[in-house]
Amino acid sequence: MFKGKTVMITGAGKNIGKEIALDFARNGANVIVCDYNREYAEQTEKEMLQAGSEVMTAVCDVRDRAKIFEYVNCAVNRFGKIDILVNNAGGSAGLLNKLTRFADxxxxxxDFVIDxxxxxxFNCTQAVLKSMIKEQSEKIINLSSIAAICGLYDRVDYSAAKAALIGMTKSLAMEVGEYNICVNCVSPGAISRDGLKLSHMTFMGEDxxxxxxxxxxxxxxxxxSQDFITGQNFVVDGGRTLGPGHR
Ligand SMILES: NC(=O)c1ccc[n+]([C@@H]2O[C@H](COP(=O)([O-])OP(=O)(O)OC[C@H]3O[C@@H](n4cnc5c(N)ncnc54)[C@H](O)[C@@H]3O)[C@@H](O)[C@H]2O)c1
Structure with missing residues (x-):
C-alpha cells in the first residue's frame, strides 16, 4: 500500500512508534527510524529489514534541531523525499521518573516535557515541510493524548503540551492545505507498553x-492513506473519553 513512499517516524525504537514503523515496512514503505536510544533503534531496524523494507536509522533526539535537519537532508538525498512524517516521540515527566503535582x-x-x-x-515538522511543500500530497501525523482532552493527575505539563499539538495540527492543516498536505493528530488512551497487558488501567483512576x-x-x-481528512484529532481510547456514563 505504501510502496515507493518514504516515512519518517520519531520515537520508533519501541512500543507505539515501533509498531507504526513495522506496519509501514510490512506495507512496502521505506522507513526512517528516528530514536535517541541506539539500542532500541537498531532493534527496530533489524526487524524491519526482515520485513524487506529499506531502512535508515537516525539516532537522534527530536529536541536537537540541527541534528534533525541534518538527518532529514540525508534522508531526502537518499530517498528523494519524505512523504509521511509521524511525530510520535513524546512522553511525560514519567520518562525522568519525576511525575509529581504541578505545585512541586x-x-x-x-522544560523537558514541553521541549x-x-x-x-516543531523541529521535525519544519525539517520536512519545505520539501513536502515542493512535492505536494504528503502527510503529517502527530501523536497527542487523551490527557489533552480530559486532563491527567501529575501531568499538567504533559496535558498542556499534548493539547498544544492538537492546536498546531489544526493551524498547520490550514496553512498547508493548498499544497495537498494533510495534517492530523491521533490521541491514544492508555496503550500497553513493552508487551505488558494493561489489565488494571490507572488512567483517571478507573479500572x-x-x-x-x-x-x-x-x-x-x-x-x-487518506487525502480528504485534515486538521482532525482522532481519539483512539476504547471509549474512555465518553464520559461518566461509560463503564
Ligand atoms: N502509551 C500510552 O498509553 C500513550 C497514551 C497517550 C499518548 N501516548 C503518546 O504516544 C507516543 C508514544 O508513546 P509510547 O508509550 O510508545 O512511548 P514509549 O516511552 O514507550 O516509547 C517512546 C520511544 O520514543 C523514544 N524517545 C523518547 N523521547 C525521544 C526524543 N526526545 N527523541 C527521540 N526519541 C525519543 C524512546 O527512546 C522510545 O523508544 C508518545 O508521544 C506518547 O506521549 C502514549
Missing amino acids: AEESTV TNIKGT GHGGNPKDISDTVLFLA
Whole structure:
C-alpha cells in the first residue's frame, strides 16, 4: 500500500512508534527510524529489514534541531523525499521518573516535557515541510493524548503540551492545505507498553482495559492513506473519553 513512499517516524525504537514503523515496512514503505536510544533503534531496524523494507536509522533526539535537519537532508538525498512524517516521540515527566503535582514540579522537568513533545514535533515538522511543500500530497501525523482532552493527575505539563499539538495540527492543516498536505493528530488512551497487558488501567483512576500499539498504528496508516481528512484529532481510547456514563 505504501510502496515507493518514504516515512519518517520519531520515537520508533519501541512500543507505539515501533509498531507504526513495522506496519509501514510490512506495507512496502521505506522507513526512517528516528530514536535517541541506539539500542532500541537498531532493534527496530533489524526487524524491519526482515520485513524487506529499506531502512535508515537516525539516532537522534527530536529536541536537537540541527541534528534533525541534518538527518532529514540525508534522508531526502537518499530517498528523494519524505512523504509521511509521524511525530510520535513524546512522553511525560514519567520518562525522568519525576511525575509529581504541578505545585512541586521543577522548571527543568517542565522544560523537558514541553521541549520533547512540542519543540520536538516543531523541529521535525519544519525539517520536512519545505520539501513536502515542493512535492505536494504528503502527510503529517502527530501523536497527542487523551490527557489533552480530559486532563491527567501529575501531568499538567504533559496535558498542556499534548493539547498544544492538537492546536498546531489544526493551524498547520490550514496553512498547508493548498499544497495537498494533510495534517492530523491521533490521541491514544492508555496503550500497553513493552508487551505488558494493561489489565488494571490507572488512567483517571478507573479500572478498564487498555489498547495495543497496533490500535494506534492502524489509525496512523489509515490517515496516511487518506487525502480528504485534515486538521482532525482522532481519539483512539476504547471509549474512555465518553464520559461518566461509560463503564
Ligand atoms: N502509551 C500510552 O498509553 C500513550 C497514551 C497517550 C499518548 N501516548 C503518546 O504516544 C507516543 C508514544 O508513546 P509510547 O508509550 O510508545 O512511548 P514509549 O516511552 O514507550 O516509547 C517512546 C520511544 O520514543 C523514544 N524517545 C523518547 N523521547 C525521544 C526524543 N526526545 N527523541 C527521540 N526519541 C525519543 C524512546 O527512546 C522510545 O523508544 C508518545 O508521544 C506518547 O506521549 C502514549
